[in-house]
Amino acid sequence: xxxxxxxxxxxxxxxxxxxxxxxxxxxxxxxxxxxxxxxxxxxxxxxxxxxxxxxxxxxxxxxxxxxxxxxxxxxxxxxxxxxxxxxxxxxxxxxxxxxxxxxxxxxxxxxxxxxxxxxxxxxxxxxxxxxxxxxxxxxxxxxxxxxxxxxxxxxxxxxxxxxxxxxxxxxxx
Numbered sequence: 001x002x003x004x005x006x007x008x009x010x011x012x013x014x015x016x017x018x019x020x021x022x023x024x025x026x027x028x029x030x031x032x033x034x035x036x037x038x039x040x041x042x043x044x045x046x047x048x049x050x051x052x053x054x055x056x057x058x059x060x061x062x063x064x065x066x067x068x069x070x071x072x073x074x075x076x077x078x079x080x081x082x083x084x085x086x087x088x089x090x091x092x093x094x095x096x097x098x099x100x101x102x103x104x105x106x107x108x109x110x111x112x113x114x115x116x117x118x119x120x121x122x123x124x125x126x127x128x129x130x131x132x133x134x135x136x137x138x139x140x141x142x143x144x145x146x147x148x149x150x151x152x153x154x155x156x157x158x159x160x161x162x163x164x165x166x167x168x169x170x171x172x173x
Contacts, residue, residue, distance in 0.1 A: 046137075047140075
């Protein structure tokens with residue numbers, strides 16, 4: 001199981017990048033912040049709301065020097081069809097984790113169902129895991145909250161509950 005402050009599990013996998021299939025790896029993102037999120041399946045109900053929200057917030061992630069990657073246990077061919085038919089271009093890679101290795105390595109695979117739950121990981125430029133959030137299949141995550149956490153992590157300050165960019169940090173002493 002991955003742990004905060006430890007190296008993020010390495011991965012190398014096929015991904016849909018724009019309209020092409022390419023291999024992506026964690027090492028491709030060395031020196032950058034990376035938001036890696038897992039979702040259960042293509043062609044479902046909650047998942048597209050998340051993928052589209054990440055797409056709509058991409059400029060905000062880029063302004064923070066962060067890249068985004070989505071991943072599910074579907075094939076890259078399924079991703080391509082889903083984007084073509086329903087989602088449009090996402091502007092970030094979608095990993096096709098059909099071997100389930102990446103999902104398993106990140107601790108988000110429901111072995112009995114063969115799908116990933118909703119897991120979100122923020123990896124710093126040194127490849128260390130700085131945030132992880134994992135929750136059930138019924139509730140979509142909020143990209144604005146991920147942006148808030150990313151901004152807080154990048155501040156390297158103490159950030160109290162509900163802290164938002166521009167607010168004061170917690171001071172000790």
